[in-house]
Structures are given as C-alpha cells and as structure tokens.
Amino acid sequence: MTFYERVVIMILKVIFHIDEMPKWGLLLANVRNLIEAKGEPPAELEVVANSEAVRLYEKERADSLLTSIGELSDQGVRFVACNNALKALGIKREQLLPGVSIVPAGVLELAEKQAEGYAYIKP
Amino acid sequence: MTFYERVVIMILKVIFHIDEMPKWGLLLANVRNLIEAKGEPPAELEVVANSEAVRLYEKERADSLLTSIGELSDQGVRFVACNNALKALGIKREQLLPGVSIVPAGVLELAEKQAEGYAYIKP
C-alpha cells in the first residue's frame, strides 16, 4: 500500500443504498461494523433510502431498528430520504424521525456522492 | 462543494445494473426520477441488463414497461443487453427492441464504465 492509498483510506467516504424494507437490519449492522472496524465513525458516511425503504423513517413506527438509527445518527451518520418516495407514499416531513434529511431524488444523491469519491455499498 | 466537484456533477455519468425481471419497474422509475431531478437527460446515462433481466427487451412482449424504455431511449438513455445472457436464453438480436445495444459481457461493461468515472446504481 502506497502513501497515497493510505491517505485515501484515511478519509473514507461511503454511501449505503437501500430500497427494500427487509434489508434495514442488515444495512444497519453493516454500518455498525464499518464504524467498529475503523475505530471511529468515518467523516463521511451516509445512508440513502428510496422507494419503499423510506417507511422505516416514520417516527410513529414501533420498530427496534429506529433506536439503531438514532444511535448511529448521534455518531454522525447521515440518514437521507428520497422525496419522490415520500410523495409517492404520502409521508410528510413532520412524520419523519428528527435528524433525517430529505433530498429531491435519492438516485441523484447516489450519483453525485459517487462523483465526489464516495464508495457505493448496497446490502 | 469545491469548483472541481461542481464540474464533476455537471457532467454526471450513471450506469444502472439490473439482473432480475421484477426490478424493471423500480429501475425505470429511478431513471425517470434522475432525469427529472437534473432537469435534462444526463449526457451519459446507461442501463445494463444481464442474466434473466434481458428478457424485457424482447419486442414481442406485451408489457407496458416497453413503452417506458422507448420513451427513455428517445431521450438519449442507452439500453444495453449482455450477449452471454441472450445466448443462454436463446434470444436473437432481431427479437430485441430497436435501439437496444448488445455488449459481449454485461459485467465487463459495468466495470469499464466505472473505470471511466460512471457512478453505479443497482435498484
């Protein structure tokens, strides 16, 4: 490994993509494993949910995974919802967990982040 | 966002990957959302179908999604079929929708496009 590669790894940027509800448990475990393996939260770590997967962000949901999202959010992980998906499912901004950001289109966010050097992982 | 990053985003290149038939509806909605969010079709936007997903390209198929493919194709989106998949499924070039391109191997196309700076999205 060259010096240049070590620098690249040091400022690791990762974008996780999820569009199916049943994948949330695996995705959140993946995020926790990544943070633990690095020893600290990467400076740039983002989860983009589109399609039906945005449903998990509803704060009224009685789901133990919401606790994980809250804890990871506190550690600096950004959680993002696709506005096209929210509109299609009739979910309003005030129904979302505090801390969840909204982007106009999840796919545009995924493309732009990769153009900025983020690695893409889809659990 | 630096000037350099804004330039990268401006010339957005995206490759979509599909290898399962049931994902076509979601994939085409993703492509439409990306184009709408950008306000114009990205200069470089390609859909690579391999494995069983190439079946949707058969022009004799009575599927409303074919209309979407035709419309997106007219807007400049490239639709590509993996020749290994076509051979395995016994589908001939003349059975495909006009405008669909054939590449020798879908996976090689996916790898080469990423090496050229394309973002990868798998719905």
Added chain:
Amino acid sequence: MTFYERVVIMILKVIFHIDEMPKWGLLLANVRNLIEAKGEPPAELEVVANSEAVRLYEKERADSLLTSIGELSDQGVRFVACNNALKALGIKREQLLPGVSIVPAGVLELAEKQAEGYAYIKP
C-alpha cells in the same frame, strides 16, 4: 476513448459483493464471463462475501459451486470472507476452503477497494 481511459481499462480492477446464499451461482457465472470477455484473468479481481453468504466457503459443504471457487481461485481470483459474519455464524478459520482470505469487516474491504479504484458489482 482517450489514451488515459484505455490505460485504466487495461488494468481493470473489480470487486464483487455477495451477502445472500442464493446469489452465488449468478455471481460465479458473472466472474467467469468477465474473465472470458477480457481473454485473461484481470490482475485485480476480488469477491467479498459477508452476512450469510460466507457459508458457501465451508469446505465440508457438498456443493458443486465449491469446484468453481477452486478453479477461479487457481486463476488468481481472490475470495474473501468477512470475519464479523464468520463469528456471528460460529464458523472457524479451519472450516474454510484453502485459499479463502479473512478480512475484519467485509464492508470496510468494499469501501477501501473502491477508494483504490475498484469497480463495484453486486449480482
């Protein structure tokens, strides 16, 4: 295609990701197609298995796919298992096929390889 892009393609680097057992057949066919399309094994071709997908690496398994892994491994493809997944499933190093490498976290490997210029493909 510029000279620079052709050089990038020539030294093609690809990382395949698998986290579901039923996808192994498709993944190994993808790897074989990529090698065949290039005419020779890419210098840098790696398969990262995490979550339940690490189960296929157990050498006692009576599965015809193990032969494919052995053959591709002989051609230089690297097969990697996520240690978090091995621990969660109670699988020990000595139960794995010879030639399979272990990384502390599959997701970190996927992120670091992309930071080093690998293309990501998830069959």
